[in-house]
Amino acid sequence: MHQLIVTEDGSHTLSSEKFGVTYHSIHGAIQESNHIFIEAGLKYICQQSKNISILEVGLGTGLNALLTIDFALYLDIIVEYCAIEAYPISLKIVNELNYTNLLDKPNLQQYFLEIHQSDWNTNIQLHNNFPLLKKNNLLENTNFKSNIFDLIYFDAFAPNEQPELWDDAIFHKLYNSLKNKGVLVTYCAKGAFKRILKSCGFIIENLPGPPGKREMVRAIKP
Numbered sequence: 773m774h775q776l777i778v779t780e781d782g783s784h785t786l787s788s789e790k791f792g793v794t795y796h797s798i799h800g801a802i803q804e805s806n807h808i809f810i811e812a813g814l815k816y817i818c819q820q821s822k823n824i825s826i827l828e829v830g831l832g833t834g835l836n837a838l839l840t841i842d843f844a845l846y847l848d849i850i851v852e853y854c855a856i857e858a859y860p861i862s863l864k865i866v867n868e869l870n871y872t873n874l875l876d877k878p879n880l881q882q883y884f885l886e887i888h889q890s891d892w893n894t895n896i897q898l899h900n901n902f903p904l905l906k907k908n909n910l911l912e913n914t915n916f917k918s919n920i921f922d923l924i925y926f927d928a929f930a931p932n933e934q935p936e937l938w939d940d941a942i943f944h945k946l947y948n949s950l951k952n953k954g955v956l957v958t959y960c961a962k963g964a965f966k967r968i969l970k971s972c973g974f975i976i977e978n979l980p981g982p983p984g985k986r987e988m989v990r991a992i993k994p
């Protein structure tokens with residue numbers, strides 16, 4: 773169902789049989805996650821607040837969550853993390869992923885495993901700095917309260933593979949779930965997608981993408 777692939781920075785990604793795509797850029801999974809979600813998202817929002825609420829669309833391998841907990845521990849900030857995932861990966865695959873080895877942070881392996889092993893749909897205190905809620909649900913069927921998130925990591929598969937996750941109803945819902953000055957970051961910078969973001973009320977920033985990708989998007993709720 774999933775095949776393990778080594779990307780160009782040495783970090784693993786998965787290839788999904790169901791969707792016919794990889795979970796990350798083949799140019800480097802850690803490199804891509806750091807560039808888009810940590811550098812352009814988390815570091816940016818940290819300038820506004822030191823108590824941050826994040827929604828991740830597509831927990832997948834847990835790489836974004838791992839890099840986020842690493843950052844939260846390093847800066848000693850609290851990051852409340854809510855992740856949606858419709859199709860969780862198996863623990864067998866989780867145990868094969870090389871992220872904490874490659875980051876040379878063996879102390880994070882315990883948290884990485886707990887990210888995957890902890891119960892779904894339950895509030896978990898994974899660490900004092902990292903309360904976690906994983907929702908095992910389709911994004912389309914998930915509703916959120918208004919004004920609750922500071923930052924959204926939008927990491928669904930690409931519009932060609934999953935057009936239903938890139939339509940305006942989804943982004944209206946996500947816009948509404950963000951606080952004012954809240955931010956959504958994603959790797960997709962297609963014109964049609966940016967028009968949808970604008971129609972929801974987002975201000976768009978086009979930023980340089982990670983290696984292999986010209987642009988990415990940071991969208992801000994004014």
Ligand SMILES: C[S@@+](CC[C@H](N)C(=O)[O-])C[C@H]1O[C@@H](n2cnc3c(N)ncnc32)[C@H](O)[C@@H]1O
Nearest residue numbers: 830831832833834835836858859910911927929
């Ligand atoms: C690009 S991958 C996510 C990569 C992930 N952030 C990581 O660091 O590994 C997209 C993820 O979205 C999940 N997904 C696919 N359809 C979904 C849906 N309708 N609702 C929620 N999650 C979905 C997939 O199972 C996959 O884990």
